Amino acid sequence: MPSLLLQSLFPLVFIMLLGWLSGKLGYTHRKDATVLATVVIRFALPFHLFIGALNTNPDKIKNFSFMAVLVIGLMGSYLLTLILSRYVFRHDIKTSAIQSLVCAFPDMAYFGAPVLSVLIGPEGFLGVLIGNLVTSVLMIPLTIILIRMGDKGTDLETLHPGKLIMQNLLRAVRNPIVWIPVSGVVLSLAGVQLPHLLSSPIEMVGKIAGGLSLFALGLLFYGERPSLNIQTFTNISIKNLIQPAMMAVAGLTFGLSHTLMQQVVIIGATPSAIAAGMFALRSDTYIESASSSILIGTAIGVLTEGVMIYLIS
Template sequence: MLNTILNGLLPVAFVIGLGWLSCRLGLLKHADAGVLATLVIRFALPFALFEGAVKTSPDKLQNVGFAACLTLGLMGTYVIALLVGRYVFKHDLRTATMQALVCAFPDMAYFGAPILAAVFGPEGFLAVLVGNLITSIFMLPLTIVLTNLHGKGTEGNGWQEALKVFWQSIVRAVINPIVWLPILGMVLSFAHVTLPGPVLTSVDLIAKAAGGTSLFALGLMLYGERFVINANVLTNLGIKNLLQPALMALGAVLFGVVGAPAHQAVITGAVPTATAAAMFALKSNTYTTDATATILVSTLLGVLTEGLLIAYFF
């Protein structure tokens, strides 16, 4: 059990620490994380998800209960956090939406994928694959719509503009490599197509860069972030690190997901907040301080939470 925990978490902490240290020593800059993030999101991770889909048997890919479980965990957390932000903290719609994204968007690309791959092997990417589709097609477009509705009425151009933005975001999501490459891998798996060895080796070469590069970039991103604790941050931590994995576990029970897929779902729910949430907050100039603080503390807490879950399951 201890060996499983160390295999899953020690490499994660080590590489994040290297990224942070490189900034501390002045070898790289905080802004350099953007270049590495582009490499991961546009190339390495899409091919890693493609490889995981191609190598996963069709019967596991068509597990509807597993998809429903992840949807409940991700979107259920989003709705709860949105309501908490709107009616408990009395935030405006834009701010409440950013809080919902911070609470519900797990860092599957940077933090989750390496842990799931280390614990479950190539099949571990299944949760990242399905979860990424849910966030890309539902969560992120909904966030864009709600932030664009801020300050607008529900009549006339307000809703028309929101719907236009929604469909544009759907189109952008569909043509994004992190969406269509995994889908292509699923199609090939369902068609029982076996790719030639040299092709798989080529894909694997870039796919292997996803884990280490993403964690190193996360270390760069976290350097210099302010350590802030307030009611918003504490609430966000409770929703993200505790409520979301609990909802995943509930979904597993409701939809009959058992074994490794259930464990993958819960571990995915315990993954800390995605750094992309802070990018959205920064772009909209809303909730930035609490978003970055939540990401920092959530990442530190996530190491402990993931370790406890791995110990429990294995």
């Protein structure tokens, strides 16, 4: 068990430290992380998920219980935070939407994928694939709608939620991180195998996703000065502890296999995604609490992820 924990988590810490050290020594700058993230999100990770989906047994892709557990865990923690933010912390709807995203959006690309790769192997990317679809199709469009509703000067009478949902669904479908992995799912279900001449370069591009994303994450953290308060504590508790607990309960209820239980719990224990902080910056809302929650939550996430690996292995 100690060997498994070390093998799963040490690469995360080591590569993030390299990114942080690169910023510290002046080799790269924090703004360079945006370029690295673009390479990961637009190319490396979509192809990585594509190959993972293509090599996954079609029967496992059609596991609707697995999909249901991910929807319950991801959206359940989102709605729980939305209620707490509105009625306990008394935030406006726009701030509540950002806080909910911080508490419910796992860093599957940067943090979860490398852990699942070591712990489970290629099939571990099925959870990342479906989880990404849930966030792209449900969570992010809902957040955008709530932010629009909370913007000052927005005429709610002219705001058509159905139209906004369709617009954001179309944007999601056009995003490479959605349509490329979905293509892999479709090919897998159809029993299509790519020729080696094509699959080899796709695999080469996909293999850089984990390392490059963790390096970018470490670089982004350089220069941050996080603060721990009731907001940050609540956010980290929901994301790192309550969400994996919800995943575990839902997984037991739906009778998931041990391997699938491992995937949903690991995804649930994964700290908040950097993308949630990007939403806060772009909306000019909840910026300090969001960035502090993501930074401290990621540091603590190394420990909580290790605990989850121990419990489910």
